[in-house]
Amino acid sequence: MLFKLVTNNMNLYNAVKCGEFVDGSSLDVLVHVRGLVHLGSKILTHPLCGNLRPNHQPFRSVIIEEKKGFVDLDSLSLIEDAVRVYQSCALIMPDAIDEATRGDYAYIDAELMKESLEQYRLLRRDLL
Amino acid sequence: MSFKVIHYINQFYAGIGGEEKADYQPEIREGVVGPGMALKGAFKGEAEIVATVICGDSYFASNMDEASAKILDMMREYKPDAFIAGPAFNAGRYGTACGAMCAAVAKEFNIPVISGMYPENPGVEMYKKFAWIVETPDNAVGMRKAVPAMAKLALKLLKGEPVGKPEAEGYIERGVRKNMFYDKLAAERCVDMFVSKLKGESFETEYKMPVFDRVEPQPAVKDMAHATIALVTSGGICPKGNPDHIEASSASKFGEYDLTGVMDLTSETHCTAHGGYDATYADQDADRVLPVDVLRDLEREGVIGKLHNKFYATVGNGTSVANAKKFGAEIVSRLVADGVTAVILTST
Amino acid sequence: MKLELHRLNVKSLKFADKTGFADGVLSVNKAELLSLIAEDELLGKNLDVDLAMPGESIRVMPVKDVIEPRWKLEGSGQIFPGMLSDVETVGEGKTLVLTGAAVLTAGKLVRFQEGIIDMSGPGADYTPYSKTCNVVLVLEPSDPNMDKHDYEKACRMAGLKAAAYLAKSCAEAKPDSIEVYEQANIREGMNSFPELPKVGYLYMLQTQGLLHDTYLYGVDVKKILPTFLSPLEVMDGAIVSGNCVSACDKNSTYSHLNNPVIADMLKRHGKDFNFIGCIVTNENVTLADKRRSSSYATKLAGMLGLDGLVITEEGFGNPDADLIMNCWKAERLGIKTALLTDEYAGQDGASQSLADSCPEGDACVTAGNANEVITLPPMEKVIGYAHEANVIAGGWNGSLAEDGSITVELQAITGATSELGYTKLGAYTI
Amino acid sequence: MVKEIERKLPVVHMCTIVPISQTVGANRIVPTVAIPHPFGDPSRTPEEEKALRRKLVERGLKALQTEVTGQTVFTE
Numbered sequence: 001m002l003f004k005l006v007t008n009n010m011n012l013y014n015a016v017k018c019g020e021f022v023d024g025s026s027l028d029v030l031v032h033v034r035g036l037v038h039l040g041s042k043i044l045t046h047p048l049c050g051n052l053r054p055n056h057q058p059f060r061s062v063i064i065e066e067k068k069g070f071v072d073l074d075s076l077s078l079i080e081d082a083v084r085v086y087q088s089c090a091l092i093m094p095d096a097i098d099e100a101t102r103g104d105y106a107y108i109d110a111e112l113m114k115e116s117l118e119q120y121r122l123l124r125r126d127l128l
Numbered sequence: 129m130s131f132k133v134i135h136y137i138n139q140f141y142a143g144i145g146g147e148e149k150a151d152y153q154p155e156i157r158e159g160v161v162g163p164g165m166a167l168k169g170a171f172k173g174e175a176e177i178v179a180t181v182i183c184g185d186s187y188f189a190s191n192m193d194e195a196s197a198k199i200l201d202m203m204r205e206y207k208p209d210a211f212i213a214g215p216a217f218n219a220g221r222y223g224t225a226c227g228a229m230c231a232a233v234a235k236e237f238n239i240p241v242i243s244g245m246y247p248e249n250p251g252v253e254m255y256k257k258f259a260w261i262v263e264t265p266d267n268a269v270g271m272r273k274a275v276p277a278m279a280k281l282a283l284k285l286l287k288g289e290p291v292g293k294p295e296a297e298g299y300i301e302r303g304v305r306k307n308m309f310y311d312k313l314a315a316e317r318c319v320d321m322f323v324s325k326l327k328g329e330s331f332e333t334e335y336k337m338p339v340f341d342r343v344e345p346q347p348a349v350k351d352m353a354h355a356t357i358a359l360v361t362s363g364g365i366c367p368k369g370n371p372d373h374i375e376a377s378s379a380s381k382f383g384e385y386d387l388t389g390v391m392d393l394t395s396e397t398h399c400t401a402h403g404g405y406d407a408t409y410a411d412q413d414a415d416r417v418l419p420v421d422v423l424r425d426l427e428r429e430g431v432i433g434k435l436h437n438k439f440y441a442t443v444g445n446g447t448s449v450a451n452a453k454k455f456g457a458e459i460v461s462r463l464v465a466d467g468v469t470a471v472i473l474t475s476t
Numbered sequence: 477m478k479l480e481l482h483r484l485n486v487k488s489l490k491f492a493d494k495t496g497f498a499d500g501v502l503s504v505n506k507a508e509l510l511s512l513i514a515e516d517e518l519l520g521k522n523l524d525v526d527l528a529m530p531g532e533s534i535r536v537m538p539v540k541d542v543i544e545p546r547w548k549l550e551g552s553g554q555i556f557p558g559m560l561s562d563v564e565t566v567g568e569g570k571t572l573v574l575t576g577a578a579v580l581t582a583g584k585l586v587r588f589q590e591g592i593i594d595m596s597g598p599g600a601d602y603t604p605y606s607k608t609c610n611v612v613l614v615l616e617p618s619d620p621n622m623d624k625h626d627y628e629k630a631c632r633m634a635g636l637k638a639a640a641y642l643a644k645s646c647a648e649a650k651p652d653s654i655e656v657y658e659q660a661n662i663r664e665g666m667n668s669f670p671e672l673p674k675v676g677y678l679y680m681l682q683t684q685g686l687l688h689d690t691y692l693y694g695v696d697v698k699k700i701l702p703t704f705l706s707p708l709e710v711m712d713g714a715i716v717s718g719n720c721v722s723a724c725d726k727n728s729t730y731s732h733l734n735n736p737v738i739a740d741m742l743k744r745h746g747k748d749f750n751f752i753g754c755i756v757t758n759e760n761v762t763l764a765d766k767r768r769s770s771s772y773a774t775k776l777a778g779m780l781g782l783d784g785l786v787i788t789e790e791g792f793g794n795p796d797a798d799l800i801m802n803c804w805k806a807e808r809l810g811i812k813t814a815l816l817t818d819e820y821a822g823q824d825g826a827s828q829s830l831a832d833s834c835p836e837g838d839a840c841v842t843a844g845n846a847n848e849v850i851t852l853p854p855m856e857k858v859i860g861y862a863h864e865a866n867v868i869a870g871g872w873n874g875s876l877a878e879d880g881s882i883t884v885e886l887q888a889i890t891g892a893t894s895e896l897g898y899t900k901l902g903a904y905t906i
Numbered sequence: 907m908v909k910e911i912e913r914k915l916p917v918v919h920m921c922t923i924v925p926i927s928q929t930v931g932a933n934r935i936v937p938t939v940a941i942p943h944p945f946g947d948p949s950r951t952p953e954e955e956k957a958l959r960r961k962l963v964e965r966g967l968k969a970l971q972t973e974v975t976g977q978t979v980f981t982e
Contacts, residue, residue, distance in 0.1 A: 009800060010797050022978055035406040038941035046794035047682055048831060049761040069761070071941060076796065080404075083821075087377070088827045107624070112685045115698075116762050163927050204834045217816045245947075257826050293904055305825035309601070313741065314816060315736035316895025318786060318841040323748045323815035325839045326673050326784050334902055335840045337833035343909045345933035346916035348973045357967075360917075362907060362945070409943040415959065416946030423959045432967065441525070442907075456910025471911050471968045472963070475921035476941050 003044065003120040005113070006033050007061035008094060012110045015024045025093055026060035027086040032064050034079045040068040043075035047082035048109045058102070059095040059109040064118055131175040131286045134203055135164045136213035136229050138222045142182040150221075152184030154195055156202040163271060167212065170279030175286060176208050181229075185221040188228070196232040208239060211285050213259075215274040216251060218266040228256025234258055240285035245272045245300070249257040252300055253379070253451065261283070261300045350432075355469035358436035360459060362444030362452075363476040364402030365393070365410065374443055376403025382442035382455045384462070387435065392421040398475030404445030405476050418474055436468050444475055477659040478647050482549065482651035482822060486577035489527045489609045491807040492640040495645035502577050502642065504611060508521045512641055513613060518630035520616040526859045528580070528610040530593050532564055533856035534614055535599075538620075539890050541717055542728040545574040545634045547643035548712065549678040552613035555643070557711040558694020560636045561625035567659075570643060572643050572651070578608040578730055579642065582860045583615035592852065592882070599711070599852040602892040612859050615640055628687060632718050635729070657742065659706045662752065666781070669750040673783035676752050678773055678802055679705070682719045682790040690790075691717040692756060698765075702757040702773035704780075707738045710754065715851025719790070724846045724894075725818045726885040727790050731896045737788055737816065740854040752780060757802070759795040770801035777811055784812040787897050792820050792846070796831040807836035814839040818893035819903055821845045823885065824874040828902075843894055844901035846887040854880030911954055915967045917970045918980075920944065920962065928977055934969040935979045 005012065006021040008029050013021045022029045028048055036042060044063040064075075094102060117123045141150040141162040142188055158170050163181040181199050181469070188195045203211075211233040213226035224246045230241035234256075244262040245252050246334070252261055260281055266276035277298045284291055290308070294301040310317060317334070325329035349355050353422055366374060372383040393414035400417065402412040415421045424437045442460045463471065482498050492503035506525050514523055528534045546555045551569015554561030580593065593605050600606035613634055617627045659777065660668060680688040682696035690697045692705075693714055715732040736755070747753040757773040760766060778787055785806050789799040799817060806813050819829035819842050829845070864877060876882050886892040892900060907942040909931040911917045917930035918924045922944050927935045938944035 014668050022876035034404075035942070036407050040940070044763060044798060046763065046766070073923065076923060077832075078763075084828070087830055089822060108687065109925060110686070112623075112761065115685060119762065187918065230736060260521065269942060288613050302906050303535055303821055303826065304906050305821040305829060305845045305905045307848050307901055307903050309900045310902045311900065313736050313740075313900055314843040314894070314902060316814040317902065318737065318788075318814050318897055319740040319744060321785060321839045321841055322786050322812075323744065323931075325812050325814060326675070326749060329841060333838055333840045334904070335817075335829055335842045336905075337835060337837045337840065342931050343912045343933070345976070346912055346914075346973045347965065349916055349970045352971055353862075356922075357970075360685050360907075360911070382632075405942045407942070409946065409948055412948070413946065416943040416948075419945045419959050419963050422945075422963045425960070426963065426967070444907075450572075452907045453910055454909035457913075458909075460911045460914045463911075468915060471915050471917040472942060472966050473908055473911065473917050474920050474938075474956075475927070476944055 001048050002045060002066045003063060003122055004066050005061060005117065005122055007059070007065050009059040009061055009109050011106050012061055012113060015124055016117060017124055018122060026057055026089050027083070027091055029060040029062065030079065030083045030086055032084055036064060036066060037075045037079050038071065041066045041075070042072040043078055044120060045113065047079055048085065049112050056092065058092040058105050059096065061109055061113045063113070063120055063122065072105060131209040132178045132206060133175050133212055133282065134179050134210065134428040136181045136226060137162055137164070137177070139182060139184040144182070149187035150184045152182070153187055154181060155203065156181050156201050163275065166271065166275040167279055170276045171283065173281055173331045174299060174392035175210070178208065180201070183225065185225055186430045188225040189221050192228060196229060199229060200232060200236050203233070208237065208243065209303065209414060210240045212278060212282055214241040215262070215264045215268060215271065215278065215437060216249060217264055217268055218246040218249050220250050221277050222250035223251025224254060227259060230259035232257055235350045238283065240286070242278050242282045244278045247449045249299055254456070257304060258302055260302070260315055262298055263300050263378070266444065299446045314453040318430060349470045353430055354433040356434050356436050356467060357423065357432050358463050358471050359418055359423065359439040359469045359474070360471055361418050361439070361441050361474045363410065363474055364396055364440050364443040365399040365414045365418040366401050368397055368399050368402045370399070374401040374441070376401060377443060377445040379443040380451060380461065382440055385439055386437060387420065387439065390420060393418060396421050400476060402445055406441070417476060436466065438466070477568050477706055477708050479567055479657045479711060481573045481655040481657070481711065483575045483653045484547060484572065484649055485652045485657065486574050486609050486647055489529060489577070489611065491527070495642065495647035496500065497649040499575070502609065502646070504642070509638060509641065509682060513634040516559040516630050516634065518618055518622065518626055520618040521632065524614040524684060526612045526614060528612055528859060530595060530607050530609065532595045532675055534859060535578055535607065535852070535855040535857070535861065536582055536859045538582060538584070539591045539593050539723070540583070540631055541635050542730040542890065543578060543579045543639040544730045544733050545577055545639040545643035545820060546713060546733065547572045547640055547647060549647060551601060553712070555640055556636050556716055558632070559716050560640055566707035566714060567706050567711070571712055572645050572647055574610055577642065578605060578610050578641045580605070580610050580612045581615060581636050582612055582629050583631065584861065585640055585771065592884070592888050593890050594852055594855060596895065597853050597855070598850065598887060602850070602886060602889045602901065603898070604891050604894070611642065614860060624816070628718065631718070642658060645879045657708055657711070659708050663767055664750050665750065669746055672748070672750045674752050675749040675786070676777055676780065676782045677737060677754045678777065678785045678787040679754045679756045680787065680789050680798060680802070681715070681758055682759050682795065682796065686740050687720040687893055690718045691718055697756070698760050700758060702755055702769055702776055704776060705754045705756050706839055707742060707754055709837040710735055710738060715756070723890045724789060724847070724889045725843070725893040727894065727896050728891060731891065731894055732899045735753065735896050736898050737786055737896055738803055739785065749784065750864055752782060759791065759798045763795065766798050766801060770805050773802060773811055774805040774811070777806060778809045786816070787815050788816040788897070792818060793831050800832040800837065802836045803837040804834045814841065816841050816895055816897050818843040818895050819845045820843070820847060823847050835838060841897070842903050843897060844886065844892070844903050846893045847885050849883060849885055852882045852884070916970055918966045920966050924979055933974055933977055935977065936962065936966045936969055937979065937981060
């Protein structure tokens with residue numbers, strides 16, 4: 001099984017064994033994940049995690065199990081809904097905010113993912 | 129000081145003429161014209177119609193952006209407090225123009241915008257989010273009922289009074305959520321509702337989740353060898369360049385495309401307008417979404433009578449249920465008229 | 477199980493030499509309270525205690541948690557078990573409550589999570605905590621680069637300590653009123669009111685990780701399987717909020733202690749239904765956890781033979797998925813549900829309110845659209861840091877105007893769309 | 907859309923996500939390959955792909971020739 005983190009948060013990307021970096025907005029991350037789900041990948045963490053409204057989440061990170069084949073329906077409805085939510089509102093681009101705030105957002109994003117990353121053994125031990 | 133209102137009507141209600149004058153260019157006149165008299169009466173002096181905008185329905189429909197920009201410019205000097213359009217009853221193009229103008233005015237001047245239409249007027253579905261549309265009968269006989277209701281709602285909005293639920297105020301539900309303070313805590317309301325549900329009594333949910341209905345299946349096709357099969361897709365396949373500008377999501381239209389002589393869809397001829405999936409594969413070979421090549425083979429082999437020479441496409445992604453219904457109804461009536469036997473609907 | 481709530485009705489606050497209660501006034505010895513919270517070396521030197529009363533021109537922001545002062549006079553365990561006191565079971569005996577008073581923890585955390593409480597003006601209508609007499613702790617970390625887990629905990633503990641301290645200091649006062657609650661054990665409960673439907677309360681708690689956590693007897697709720705709990709344990713602080721996001725719809729510790737769904741269900745117990753108890757469940761981030769917890773929680777309800785469940789959500793977005801799973805899984809077991817949530821319908825109210833839905837969710841009450849925008853006029857006094865308005869959830873750059881007024885979404889106001897239903901706000905479709 | 911068509915003409919809904927098709931009210935349903943390429947598979951040769959597509963379309967035609975009383979999924 002290939003577990004993989006899809007993220008636009010460079011800090012987090014650097015801390016995992018297997019990741020895919022999306023150079024773009026939180027919506028770009030979700031759209032990319034959607035493409036993977038359409039081809040059969042399964043989502044392992046909820047794409048809307050964090051209790052912040054989308055326009056306050058410049059970073060998005062989703063753990064998936066990458067595979068080809070039948071579409072996983074739970075994953076599909078989650079990612080389609082998440083994309084819809086993010087499309088319906090203004091986004092903050094990661095590079096449009098001051099560094100301290102960006103750092104906070106990146107930190108929260110990383111923290112929210114940490115336990116799940118550990119659960120799927122994706123965190124690089126040398127960085128722990 | 130009474131409130132200043134601008135009224136929008138079409139060439140017909142302005143007494144200029146019928147369909148033959150529908151290309152009448154926008155103009156603004158001081159004071160009341162046509163049905164504005166009735167509105168004026170219903171305002172009872174609390175608001176005044178300072179000007180009336182008149183525009184031909186066809187002119188508006190074929191020059192939407194230009195016409196609305198022009199009208200907004202004409203309105204500016206009057207500094208209106210509210211905008212009333214119609215009522216348009218069940219007149220489709222008039223309703224669409226009223227709705228579009230309401231939306232444009234609300235955006236530009238940030239003032240209350242009110243129209244009146246029959247619920248099935250296409251202007252309702254397109255613009256109810258942006259305007260208060262009072263429900264009217266389907267023709268001008270309903271003028272006497274429609275105008276006082278529109279005036280009443282307009283005055284309420286002008287005075288900043290809270291507007292109640294659609295059924296109480298007589299407007300068509302806009303589908304917009306609005307906060308209000310209830311008499312009871314949300315917790316108490318929830319337990320009340322819970323008790324009603326347990327007892328099997330009627331109750332009204334505060335938030336309706338989407339529900340679905342069903343249709344009886346049509347009988348099977350008996351004679352496939354003589355059947356005409358049509359292709360319809362919600363996967364956004366269209367001639368390359370998307371000539372009808374079908375939106376990548378929340379489509380407001382569908383396209384009708386000719387298949388005469390088309391044996392195979394290629395990256396040269398067709399692509400997808402759909403924004404809800406990775407378009408790479410469909411753009412490489414649109415047969416992957418709309419299997420024209422195979423149906424042509426089956427036609428040649430006599431398995432089917434023939435492939436209908438038009439296909440229909442829209443984008444399913446985020447498209448409102450109402451629009452999808454409208455597309456479906458319109459497409460099928462054209463297919464029936466063309467003598468089609470059965471339909472293959474493909475979705476991504 | 478029997479619990480008495482001994483209520484002292486606090487109508488006013490003042491600083492004084494001795495902390496105590498007399499004639500509706502809660503006196504606070506500021507130095508003593510300060511030195512109590514300053515014991516924690518994770519907190520910095522510039523700590524402060526301030527008072528904010530209903531009707532005053534005061535804005536408190538950013539607020540982390542709201543805690544009602546309580547102290548157990550009799551019975552096993554002590555208030556906030558596993559958190560402030562030992563892990564012993566609570567819910568029996570006598571508990572002193574400073575009704576009308578609250579402790580607010582304010583100060584900087586990670587920056588954009590905390591809320592606004594206005595004590596007067598239009599904003600005051602939206603928060604339940606404009607009606608309480610508030611003892612405000614203004615906190616800061618001893619080291620600005622401190623690990624955020626540590627600092628969140630320090631703030632959480634400071635609030636709990638202060639709340640317990642205030643109530644404990646009033647233990648000698650004669651209560652203004654005494655409320656008695658009795659909860660039968662399951663066997664007796666099942667046999668009473670045979671003609672009434674047996675119902676429960678499915679109590680969903682936010683558990684997504686740092687700044688999104690809730691504790692049950694000191695245990696991080698994301699690590700539990702759904703479990704059964706008496707409503708009386710909740711009144712003694714078995715559930716404590718460690719949640720900072722978002723201000724409008726996180727359940728404060730105060731709202732757990734005074735859970736209005738539990739209060740109303742207890743009121744109607746024996747009349748409209750037979751209230752058997754609460755099932756506590758979590759809202760974790762992984763889908764496997766979501767599926768497991770929803771299946772397990774509804775299985776518990778099924779094993780108890782319940783006919784109905786009231787379900788409350790905490791938060792929005794992915795917890796909507798938990799809410800919906802809980803709903804249809806219960807309904808398919810033949811258990812009727814009513815749901816309590818809030819909405820995220822955009823500033824114009826035109827977007828879809830919930831991230832998930834199911835046809836079984838036909839009885840749904842909402843505490844309002846958290847995106848609706850409000851302008852809060854300037855206040856004479858701000859306790860905390862007003863410039864945070866530009867970065868809190870629900871605010872945006874430019875939210876804070878030069879005159880001190882703030883334009884924000886309701887989600888920035890503490891408790892505005894409480895999903896325990898602690899406000900009268902709701903929404904309807906125009 | 908599928909329901910409106912079904913009110914007047916027999917229709918087979920060919921799509922990848924059967925539950926969505928069921929939700930929107932289709933009666934004759936044929937599952938297809940994948941969302942971005944319901945009638946294809948880019949990992950195969952063009953000939954194999956077309957054969958696959960033909961198999962699916964034939965299944966769709968078969969569905970249209972079958973009497974149904976309610977939602978029916980045709981997998982062969």
